[in-house]
Amino acid sequence: MHITQQTAERHVLAITVDNEAGILAKIAGMFTARGYNIDSLTVADISENHAVSRITIVTNGPDHVIDQIRAQLERLIPVHKVVDLTEAGPHVERELALVKVSGTGEKRVEALRLAGIFRAKPVDTTTASFIFEITGAPEKIDSFIALMRELGLVEVGRTGIVGMMRGAEGA
Structure with a gap:
């Protein structure tokens, strides 16, 4: 069967x-x-x-x-x-996340470099941590978080997904 x-x-x-x-x-x-x-x-x-x-x-x-x-x-x-x-049909999905990363020295420099590649913006900075704001497709945010885990990820807050149909028509 x-x-x-x-x-x-x-x-x-x-x-x-x-x-x-x-x-x-x-x-x-x-x-x-x-x-x-x-x-x-x-x-x-x-x-x-x-x-x-x-x-x-x-x-x-x-x-x-x-x-x-x-x-x-x-x-x-x-x-x-x-x-x-x-x-x-075709639609756009986006999400916003705040990602807190702690670290000093090379890990701090690398976190800042990767944030630039992902277009994550530092919205809070101390001598030992950053909070980055990142928006984009959920997969992009997942990738950024995975990389930050290796560099000292402390905390993540995510908004959840919002979506909208492409084109001139409303949903």
């Missing part, structure tokens, strides 16, 4: 919602109740009158599970729109 295992694919979901108390808890609760994992989550007000927010969720699952997630999200009352950026 041949069993086909469905591969879990990474999906970036952009969800437009009314900016009201409890909506994030409803969405997170829906994921939790059904055993879906959230890899990244960002939320921000996107309207001038503060009435609408955009939630970006990165999750993994086979296509039928992602379709089920989308359908369940669309049924929630304060949800206006759910777009799977991964399925919709």
Whole structure:
């Protein structure tokens, strides 16, 4: 008997919602109740009158599970729109991270040199440490963090992924 295992694919979901108390808890609760994992989550007000927010969720699952997630999200009352950026076509993803590195001497010089290559900006400096601000694709940030581990990584804070469709049309 041949069993086909469905591969879990990474999906970036952009969800437009009314900016009201409890909506994030409803969405997170829906994921939790059904055993879906959230890899990244960002939320921000996107309207001038503060009435609408955009939630970006990165999750993994086979296509039928992602379709089920989308359908369940669309049924929630304060949800206006759910777009799977991964399925919709070319899109841009970015993330911001603060990366604290301690070290002196050659390790300090090397951390600063690598930060320049990655276009990470020092936003705080002491004689024994740096805090770098880096933005870009998640893979770029992962690579920078991996290199900083070898040089004295102390702490990392990441915002989570935000994404947007390419071109003149909105999501």
